[in-house]
Amino acid sequence: MSYLWDDPLSYGSAWISLFSSPWIFLACLLSLIQNLWIVRLERKRFGRRLEPPVPLILRNWFFGMAAGVALSFLLSAMEWEMDAEELLWVWAVTLLFSAGGVRFSCLSYSAGILTLASLGVQRLGSSPFPERWDKLWNSLEQFSGTGWLWLIGIVHLLEWALIRVDGDRGVLPIQIKHRTGQWINGFLLKKGWPIPLVILSADSWMPLPVFISFARLNISKPVKQQKRLASTLTCFYGIMLCGLMLAAAKWKGVLWAAAVFAVLGHETIYQWGRWQEKQKEPFFVSDQRGLKVLAVLPGSPAATLGIKSGDVIQRLNGVRVRSMEELEEQTKRAAFCKLEVLDERLDRHMMQKALYEDDPRHLGIVGAIPLGIRNPEPKQEVNTAGKLSKKKVHHHEA
Structure with missing residues (x-):
């Protein structure tokens, strides 16, 4: 924590810069879009909202912001290699992936894909493209994938707590076809949080707003139980990624495995959970009991x-x-x-x-x-x- 107390004015200035940067507004906008999407489907299905959207959105922003401030304080004793140009790369890919759904806006996908691309560029060496692309090529080659992968793992340990506290608010009732061919009811747990971070990079404080999200299909158990399972799997994901990064410090080749796991591990949690839910007996059905x-x-x-x-x-x-x-x-x-x-x-x-x-x-x-x-x-x-x-x-x- 000594860095923080040595120059508290610079630390405070970094926070002011963060909350005036376009990236934090984009992170909040992604959260807003996700909640408005749920509201739209609720109106379409039920003719009205099941939960007032304004308190839901404000609660979402509050927990994300509070978690980001707490994590920034815990990380203030560590030096990171990331810079503003890399943050631009991450947000460009995040916005590109968000076209496929807000759950793809998670830092796991953007920073994981960029790390794999950077490792590939480093392996290739010189650029095969025209000279005008050299600046982008060199920027991608210098992308500090190690730092970003560590950040993904740590942030998802934080997401464990966010899912526990806020993961079951604003869940969407759905109808889905079961493996038996019957249409059944269930819920889609789908949520994202804007995470404002300030880290120490190159002896100066750097604003680093990011976005994390999760999605989980639930048809076999009460929503609160599914929420706890989702948070546990997210915690395991963060622990396993941090473990791979510890191994990568000794064996450079493990960095490839860590980057692949950052992307595929996150997606596997959702896809495996979706498949598994369809194999179980449905919970939300009316039967002889009532x-x-x-x-x-x-x-x-x-x-x-x-x-x-x-x-x-x-x-x-x-x-x-x-x-x-x-x-x-x-x-x-x-x-x-x-x-x-x-x-x-x-x-x-x-x-x-x-x-x-x-x-x-x-x-x-x-x-x-x-x-x-x-x-x-x-x-x-x-x-x-x-x-x-x-x-x-x-x-x-x-």
């Missing part, structure tokens, strides 16, 4: 009662319900509802509430597809007025 709750609309009677995603509604006013149609049939003429509900731990709860004329008949519940339906009919969706409108369901795959 109507599985996929989501609850904010401000609705169900939200007032305390019903949560993953609950199972067994009876309404003493009558068994296994689908949204059966639930709406029972509430159509009822002035009072008494619900028998199982929570995720299968504990039984009794809930009751008076029904008023303007209360929606679905109670604000988004129910899961009943077990055994292979090709669900167009469903009735909730519009902003709380009534029902005929719309075709769009099957969103992760």
Whole structure:
């Protein structure tokens, strides 16, 4: 930490430069785009948002910023080789990859690919391109891949904590085709954070804003359990990459393996998880036990009662319900509802509430597809007025 206390004014100036740089705004913009994409799909599917977007976005930015400040302080005793030109390379590739989806905007892909390109350029030596490309060739050749790979590993150890704290906010309810051929419900956990960093490079403090993200399909377990699994896998990824970098300090050839792992290891976590989820028994299905709750609309009677995603509604006013149609049939003429509900731990709860004329008949519940339906009919969706409108369901795959 001595570097920080030797020149605190320069350190403070670096932070001012960071928050006025275009890169931190781009990092925040990527996070904003991701959250607005979720809001758009929720509106398309349910006619309204399941979670207010402004608090969600501000929470996302806050945790990313706080994590970046904390990590910068921890890294302030280390000297790094990166420079502003390399940051330009990283953000150019990040924006290019973001065209394929915000999850590809993660530092793992951009810095990992650039490290592989740099190692390849170093192996080739002289440029095979016309002379006007020599400056770019030399810049890529000098790209400090070792420092960037270390940073990827360390930042993903930080991402473990971010996923634990914030990874289940703003999850997207989806429909996906199971290996059995049945359409089932699930969730897509997809999130990214802007990480503002200030590091010591070439005896001066350098602003280094980056972006990290993760994605995880969930159809087999409660969202909180899937979030914990995703954070654990991210932590293992960071530990393994840091371990490869320790080995690369002794054996130069390992640097190639570390760069490949930075890219493919990150992508494998998502693709392997997606494949594995499709092999498991679905969790979000309505069956003989009752109507599985996929989501609850904010401000609705169900939200007032305390019903949560993953609950199972067994009876309404003493009558068994296994689908949204059966639930709406029972509430159509009822002035009072008494619900028998199982929570995720299968504990039984009794809930009751008076029904008023303007209360929606679905109670604000988004129910899961009943077990055994292979090709669900167009469903009735909730519009902003709380009534029902005929719309075709769009099957969103992760």
